[in-house]
Amino acid sequence: MIQSVAIVGGTHGNETSGIQLLRNWQKWGIPAQYGELSVACMLANDAAIQANVRFMDEDLNRQFTPARLSNESAAKEAVLARQLNQQLGPKGQSKTDLVIDIHNTTSAMGATLIILSADEFHVQMARYVKQHMPEANILLEDEKPVSEHGYLCTTGKRGVMIEVGGQPQGVLKEEVYQLTEALAHVLLGFCLAYNKGKTATLPECEVYRLGHEVSFPLEDNGQRSAMIHHKLQDADFAPLLAGQPVFKCFDGSEIVWEGESPTYPHFINEAAYARLHVAFATASLVTL
Ligand SMILES: [Zn+2]
Incomplete structure (x- = not known):
């Protein structure tokens, strides 16, 4: 059952699609059809967003390994990661059922969903996304256990990334924004369908590993x-x-x-x- 969902933008401060989507959803509220879910909207790295840079001291999206979370580094993003881990996680005993972290790439990757595990939940998610948004790409990064990834989304019980491009850093392109919003909608729609048991028999799909x-x-x-x-x-x-x-x-x-x-x-x-x-x-x- 997916109840608590955190949608995060601005993990990288110059990736504008997620930042803008979250600002819009904070302003106007989460679309009403997802009212059954408890959805938190969050901008992760305010300082980097203000400065329109990827990060201030270190890449925030590499800070969430068990080793880095337990050291006492004073780097801005290391401190921030420990705060976010308390807010969203803590990693391994998380209070958040699903963390969706939104990114942009300068590469022409279109709308890409990055999953970190091919377990039953993420297989169903991948199939649902391909069924509802055939143009989306699914990228499976399961080269190591989920817990060993340093990604912010690993603070959740489950975590995925939306990665949309190509968009230059610090720039917002309408097409990229629309793809980002569409994929976010599909993922929230998946949560509703999953909770109703409607995602167990979807057709297989091809993903990139x-x-x-x-x-x-x-x-x-x-x-x-x-x-x-x-x-x-x-x-x-x-x-x-x-x-x-x-x-x-x-x-x-x-x-x-x-x-x-x-x-x-x-x-x-x-x-x-x-x-x-x-x-x-x-x-x-x-x-x-
Ligand atoms: Zn990013």
């Missing part, structure tokens, strides 16, 4: 020797086959894909990962 990150090629001095190839740019979740170009080198040559074939690249050229030199992440297609 996170593989690994691929880095930009670097020279010995740490500078990049290539950029994302134009044929890969904005081709998030399109199948990438061995031999297809992934990088255009500044010397004019190309680097082709030599990994798993097909793979389903996503977070292609994501601005927030640029300082880490992450070019994209891979995924395989699995049926849930």
Whole structure:
């Protein structure tokens, strides 16, 4: 049974879709059809929102591992994470049945639902989302146990992320906002349907399962020797086959894909990962 739901925006202060949706729902109230649920709307990182930056000191959405929550770091987001964990969680003994954390990406990922587990609840959620919003992508990040993720949404008994793009940091695009709102509605609609036992027999669906990150090629001095190839740019979740170009080198040559074939690249050229030199992440297609 899903009773208490927390919808969070502004975990990253320059991802505007969730921030605006939450402000609108705080102003006008949660749509009436979800009255059976106890829905809390929350903006997570006010300081980062005011500054229109991803974070002040450290990435808030990496602070919620058991190790980080139990240390005494004075970094702004570490302090904030401990507060949010008390408010929403605490992680492992949570008072919140479901945390929905809303993000944007600069990558062309459309409306993507990120789930962290392929347990019965999240399988039903994935199937429901694909049935009600076929254009949505489902990304399964189950490479480690849910409890070991540092994501804010892991403070809930269950937690998922809405990730919508492509939208530049600090910018609000109508299409991206509408997709964000639509996916939030579908998730709340799922909660109602789940509580009524209506989601147990939905048809199977295909989801993308996170593989690994691929880095930009670097020279010995740490500078990049290539950029994302134009044929890969904005081709998030399109199948990438061995031999297809992934990088255009500044010397004019190309680097082709030599990994798993097909793979389903996503977070292609994501601005927030640029300082880490992450070019994209891979995924395989699995049926849930
Ligand atoms: Zn984010």
